[in-house]
Amino acid sequence: MSPGWIWTGVAIYVAVALVAAVWSRVGRAADMSDYFLGGRRMGGFVSAMSYSATTYSAFMMIGLAGLTYAGGVGALGFELLYLCGVTLVLVFGPRFWRVGKAYGYVTPTEMIGHRYGSAAAGTTTALASFVFLLPYAAVQLAGVGYLLSGMTGGAISFTAGTLVALVLAVVFAMIAGLRSVAWTDSLQSAVMMISATLVVIVVISQLGGVGSFLDSLSSDHPGALTVPGTGFFSFSTFLALTLPWIFFSISNPQVSQRLFTPGSMRDLRRMLIGFLIFGFVYTFVAVFWGFAARLEFPELEAADSATPTLLASDLVPAPLAIIVMIGVLAACVSTIDSIMLTLSSMVSRDVVGAARRSSERAQLMIGKLVIPVIGVLAYWFAHLQLDLIAVLSVSASAGLLVMVPPIVGAFFWRRGTAAGVITSVLVAGALVLVLEFSQVSLLGQGSGIWGLVVAVTIFVSVSLATSAPHERAAEFIRTSARRRSP
Amino acid sequence: MRRPETRKPWTTWLLVSVPVIMVAMFVVPYTLLREVDAWYGSLLFWTAGTAAVITINVVVSLTWENER
Known part of the structure; x- marks a missing residue:
């Protein structure tokens, strides 16, 4: 695979994306x-495409494909259950959106701080988000670095690959904040979807069409279409993988923040439905890709090499392989720039802004400056040992589960208190980190399950033992349920 | 004009059925479909379950008023 062609492809992608980013600016943000x-005025279609690109990262075509390769159809179940979990947006979306408009929240953690009457609660949840999201961003960079260097036999080094992704993410984020991110996301999700769908169609037709494809799986690979199948997806493994993702839409601030952005309820609905449809299709594409790799290259040692191996094979014409790689690069960049944007907004709003009173302009300046700093941190993380990255990325999605009780409580339980939020987040968050680092498995269950159980228990019991901000809670809940004028 | 959200009973039933479907998506493949090693086993079940959930999302969100 000639690096010259790859760089050409990347250059075209960058040029088009930069045009989109610059064009999205509507003057200097105030x-x-x-x-x-x-400006809380984002339209439905762009929001849906952006939500899709933000959610679906390099994980899909590399990680999920690899999971399918190793474990079979359980990977489909896991990813589809996550998609079903996005129904939480149906319940929480309108509520987030209403309170965001009413109280002017910029970040979900600011919302928590205000709802529970405690800046410390906002700061704690913001810091927890930071701790768990930064490694998640780093693993995206690492994934892209490995893919590009793997495909070119090292001609594009790991460092070069990660640098390109990082610089793009920082630039797309800084040009116009969410607007440039959303517009480049829309472009990137189109590239992701089109490239992946095309390549799967090409590969499956070369393998004899869908019917023969599915029959071969049944006959040649017993267990590939069942769970636990070949044994990879034991029930506890399945549960441990699936549970953190079911709550993704409210536990992960880079997507829950998006609930503040639509211009109207109609735009919110379009964002939700557009994303569900995108996700449904993209999930099948990634899983079928993994199955194709299984059929064609059944003897691979590492599941993560399923995608690069299949891309480099004769089944995929070289130009298409390059487009798919750019699709994976786009998936990575679109996820990272959203994470960076959200984390920057939290640092400036909930950490610095909470510590000292600062004007909107000062917060905005800090927010912009923090973006490249976060980028550098993610880059540094990505260059640590691989083992560490894998551990951190699993603990990321599990760790963010501790955000769920405070958020659910914010809208549905008047009795929740700031002390409950702070203690549950700190203790359960620490527990997840400890379990992941020590690789200890309690009763054979994953860290996320324990994290959630402990978080709920502590949140409820500490809240009941401390005094709640009754007036604030009542007003907040009333506002979240009260329809705004059409 | 602001007024509290009046929940239509049928939308509540639809919402409640989503976690039910999701629990089924955990239980059924690991029990009833455990030995069905073909596309019409867990693959079809999970697909159908998700399609149902997406449909519920479409239907319920259509009842939203277009607040601004």
Whole structure:
């Protein structure tokens, strides 16, 4: 695979994306809402495409494909259950959106701080988000670095690959905040979807069509279409993988923040439904890709090499392989720039902004400056040992589960208190980190399950033992349920 | 004009059925479909379950008023 062709492809992608990013600017952003939330006026279609690109990362075509390769159809079940979990947006979306408009929240952690009457609660949840999301961003960079260097036999080094992704993410984020991120996301999700769908269609037709494809799986690979199948997807493995992802839409701030951004409920609905349809199709594409690799290259040692191996094979014409690689690069960049944007907004709003009173302009300036800093941190993380990255990325999605009780409690339980939020997040978060680092498995269950159980228990019991901000809670809940004028 | 959200009973039933479908998506493949090693086993079940959930999302969100 000639590096020259790859760089050409990347250059074209960058040029088009930069045009989209610059074009999305509508003048200098005046304040935090304008920069980080697109002025709360984002349209439905762009929001849906952006939500899709933000959610679906390099994980899909590399990681999920690899999971399918190793474990079979259980990977489909896991990913589809996550998609079903996005129904949480149906319940929480309108509520987030209403309170965001009413109280001017920029970040979900600011919302928690205000709802529980405690800046410390906002800061704690913001810091927890930071701890768990930064490694998640880093593993994206690492994934892209390995893919590009693997495909070119090292001609594009790991460092070069990660640098390209990082620089693109920082630039797309900084040009116009959420607007440039959302527009480049839309472009990137189109590239992701089109490239992946095309390549799967090509590969399956070369393998004899869908019917023979599925029959071969049944006959030649017993267990590939069942769970636990060949044994990879034991029930506890399945549960441990699936549970953190079911709550993704409210536990992960880079997507829950998006609930503040639509211009109207109609735009919110379009964002939700557009994403569900995108996700449904993209999931099948990634899983079938993994199955194709299984059929064609059944003897691979590492599941993560399923995608690069299949891409480099005769089944995929070289130009298409390059487009798919760019699709994976796009998936990675679109996820990272959203994470960076969200984390920057939290640092400036909930950490610095909470510690000292600062104007919107000052917060915005800090927010923009923090973006490249976070980028550098993610880059540094990505260059640590691989083992560490894998551990951190699993603990990321599990760790963020501790955000769920405070968020659910915010809208549905008047009795929740700031002390409950702070203690549950700190203790359960620490527990997840400890379990992941020590690789200890309690009763054979994953860290996320324990994290959630402990978080709920502590949140409820500490809240009941401390005094709740009754007036604030009542007003907040009333506002979240009260329809705004059409 | 602001007024509290009046929940239509049927939308509540639809919402409640989503976690039910999701629990089935955990239980059924590991029990009833455990030995069905073909596309019409767990693959079809999970697909159908998700399609149902997406449909519920479409239907319920269509009842939203277009607040601004």
